[in-house]
Amino acid sequence: MANEQDIYEEHVLDHYEDPFHRGPLDDATHADEGKNPLCGDVIQIALKLDDEGRIREAWFEGEGCVISQASASMLIEKVEGKTVDEVKDFSAEEMLELFGPKLTPNRQKCCLLSWRVLQSALHSPIDGEADADADAAGGSPRFGGPSLSEES
Amino acid sequence: MTFDPHQLRDDFPILRRTVASGQPLAYLDNAASTQRPQVVIDAMSDCYQNYYANVHRGIHTLSEESTAAYEAARVTTQHFLNARSSREIVFTAGTTAGINTVARSWGHANVGRGDVILVTIAEHHANIVPWHQLAEAVGCRVEFLPINQSGTIDDSVVAQALKTHRPKLFAFTATSNVLGTNFPAQSWTEMAHRSGAAVLVDAAQAAPHEVIDVQQWDADFVVFSGHKVCGPTGIGVLYAKLEHLEAMPAFLGGGGMIQTVTTEGFTATEPPEKFEAGTPPIAEAIGLAEALRYLQRVGLDNIRQHENALCQRADQALRQIEGVDVLGPMPDLKGGIVSFTMDRIHAHDIAQWLDTRGVAVRAGHHCAMPLHDVLGKTASARASFYLYNTVEEVDRFIEAVQEVRKKFASKGRRRRRPPVTNA
Numbered sequence: 001m002a003n004e005q006d007i008y009e010e011h012v013l014d015h016y017e018d019p020f021h022r023g024p025l026d027d028a029t030h031a032d033e034g035k036n037p038l039c040g041d042v043i044q045i046a047l048k049l050d051d052e053g054r055i056r057e058a059w060f061e062g063e064g065c066v067i068s069q070a071s072a073s074m075l076i077e078k079v080e081g082k083t084v085d086e087v088k089d090f091s092a093e094e095m096l097e098l099f100g101p102k103l104t105p106n107r108q109k110c111c112l113l114s115w116r117v118l119q120s121a122l123h124s125p126i127d128g129e130a131d132a133d134a135d136a137a138g139g140s141p142r143f144g145g146p147s148l149s150e151e152s
Numbered sequence: 153m154t155f156d157p158h159q160l161r162d163d164f165p166i167l168r169r170t171v172a173s174g175q176p177l178a179y180l181d182n183a184a185s186t187q188r189p190q191v192v193i194d195a196m197s198d199c200y201q202n203y204y205a206n207v208h209r210g211i212h213t214l215s216e217e218s219t220a221a222y223e224a225a226r227v228t229t230q231h232f233l234n235a236r237s238s239r240e241i242v243f244t245a246g247t248t249a250g251i252n253t254v255a256r257s258w259g260h261a262n263v264g265r266g267d268v269i270l271v272t273i274a275e276h277h278a279n280i281v282p283w284h285q286l287a288e289a290v291g292c293r294v295e296f297l298p299i300n301q302s303g304t305i306d307d308s309v310v311a312q313a314l315k316t317h318r319p320k321l322f323a324f325t326a327t328s329n330v331l332g333t334n335f336p337a338q339s340w341t342e343m344a345h346r347s348g349a350a351v352l353v354d355a356a357q358a359a360p361h362e363v364i365d366v367q368q369w370d371a372d373f374v375v376f377s378g379h380k381v382c383g384p385t386g387i388g389v390l391y392a393k394l395e396h397l398e399a400m401p402a403f404l405g406g407g408g409m410i411q412t413v414t415t416e417g418f419t420a421t422e423p424p425e426k427f428e429a430g431t432p433p434i435a436e437a438i439g440l441a442e443a444l445r446y447l448q449r450v451g452l453d454n455i456r457q458h459e460n461a462l463c464q465r466a467d468q469a470l471r472q473i474e475g476v477d478v479l480g481p482m483p484d485l486k487g488g489i490v491s492f493t494m495d496r497i498h499a500h501d502i503a504q505w506l507d508t509r510g511v512a513v514r515a516g517h518h519c520a521m522p523l524h525d526v527l528g529k530t531a532s533a534r535a536s537f538y539l540y541n542t543v544e545e546v547d548r549f550i551e552a553v554q555e556v557r558k559k560f561a562s563k564g565r566r567r568r569r570p571p572v573t574n575a
Binding site: 007008010011013014015016017018019020038039040041063064065066067073107110 | 500
């Protein structure tokens, strides 16, 4: 079991206080929003994709706990410049690794919120329907973590 | 018996453990669920080890013994609530199941299109959603009583709502699970009855902490959960006046609730069995009865007094911490619950940091989203006290909250810039 104090190591708090690309993206081509009903975390992600399927720019906005917001900043910083295929291959496990400190299953949901929104944003062009890939995958990507249901 | 929480702690084996960080446990999440004394654990083990069998069915020694213990648990519960008859005590799966039973059975039989169910905005989802479901099914409306600035509801507001809406049912909590506010069950019931409404009191947060006399309250329905009174999970109590239970249709169909079954249909048995379809939670009922006896030995008045003292200490100390917003009324108007938020710090980060100090609190919306909406909060942190909590634990809690303030304060931190690449 990880020492929980490590969850708030300086690297994490740095991203929380000084996030990468937090704000609106005016000429976004793709965008989506997601919530974590357990804690009320909200993340919106906006992307600008070029014709070659590369993320030219990525921005996020949101509200919530340190983990949800700091992890979003880390993810957005990581994926700018990557191709859509590279981002689709970026797994939930890799996201947890990117964050760093070990998280309990409940807090993994906070960390994976931005990852989940990013994956669905790729399938959510701003003008038009969700593409066939997303529909075939059941609308939102799956991961092996606990369900994102309401707290009891 | 003198009341000494330090001595009572010895009755609860779990309180000896440490948490993941290695710190000793300060369990302040009692409004979510309480811990069990050894006598409750032993009573359930004794059942399983020595006399467990299905109840009301077998003609053999174990079934007779189990049935006797199960029915004795019902009588213990009857006395705990001062109900007129043990037939007014229905064992359910918990408070949620109790309220759903009333909504599905009494509700469907007595509530129709255009009727109103009146609740408060401070209800737990378990006392909101079943009424929303009833509304979907029969076309009634759910109306909410607002809280005032101090987290209470004036009697005049209740009186006005009863007059305006003429509800079929007034369903309210005796103690808010977020604000800790105590609502006056007896006087509100009297007001509701005068206006022709039936009354359901959600006593999930009251039964653990105060003497309940259902005859004095005179409510039509009272519900509570086993696991919040030091008893097992999976069991709760629905008290209802016998005339209601007799008139209400059976809700779940199955074994135990029938008199006869033919290929054409069935006839239901009498209450309370009519509402206990299927094999009931037998060992749980026995454990619950043991828990109720334990609380009565300790003394519910002693418990209440002790919790109020802890609540007052925590409430006062929290209000002195910069950036802390304590929800709900001052301690003299509430049970042993203190919910709070901190400026620019999410409740989950508060709870996570407190856990590093061994302090277990709840963070989230506590299954009360409508209340958090009107409070303008997405989530709050909640400390809730019980008989085994101590002044020292309250002080550890406060100290940890002060640390949270320092830990998450803005310090002008800068993220490490990624190395510049030549694209």
